[in-house]
Amino acid sequence: MPVQPAVVTVTYFSGDHLVTFLRSLDAVTDVMPQVIIADNGSDDGAPERAEQEYDTVRLVRTGGNIGYGGAMNRGVAELDPDVEFVLISNPDVEWKPGAIDELMAAAQRWPRAGSLGPLIREPDGSIYPSARRVPDLVSGTGHAILGTVWKSNPWTAAYRADDETPSERPVGWLSGSCLLVRREAFDAIGGFDARYFMYMEDVDLGDRLGKAGWQNVYVPSAEVVHTKGHSAGRHPEKMLPAHHHSAYRFQADRNPGPWRAPLRLALRIGLEVRSRLAVRAARRASASENSR
16 A cells, blocks of 8 residues: 555635544544645634644645635645645545545556545535536536526536446546545646636546546545535635636637637626526525525
């Protein structure tokens, strides 16, 4: 078995989520691993307390909210070059027993795996579809525009690989909320594309790993629980547009050229309309909750 992986997480007002993250990590490892916290400008004191509580935790301040991918790259860069594997994870993840051992064992079974992802459960126990196909222009557009209003549409089903049962296998991409990456592969493609402020950076990473000859391997024998949205929920008026901008960037990058310009324009308009509707819905929901 290889040496223990290092861990990098990005915080932005993570609060008690970071406490749960580190305590569960400590509980499932024989020796607490090296942990880099790349903080994007929190002032809740959680990263500082974590650094004080654990000898193996180091806080790195990014200088502001530079986004998830950029901050993750900053954290990974702080690790010794000899670190072979890195667990990149949101701080609102809770580790389940055996999760890290299973991911590391799978890394030995799949020597061309550039990334390996666990089965991710929602807090209610349901399985989050974290192992997906890389969206093409048609399926990506159909999912992006219709995914929330017509959940059973065929493009969303294809994109989320809803017809697949959990099994260890190569996939198009894996959720960046919890991912074991082979350092050699991660560095070879330049890590995350920091142009993605938030969302789609994991889709882009998986796609670029695949194009560079690496595999993205789903390992459902490893399990974590992810409490999603604590960061995005703070500022939906910023995060929701960021999601839609990232979706456009991903497809625009992969569909260049003047003859595809009308398709890109249609995608941009559709995503802009959907983004505005989503922000309005979030504001109405917030106003309704505050009025109770």
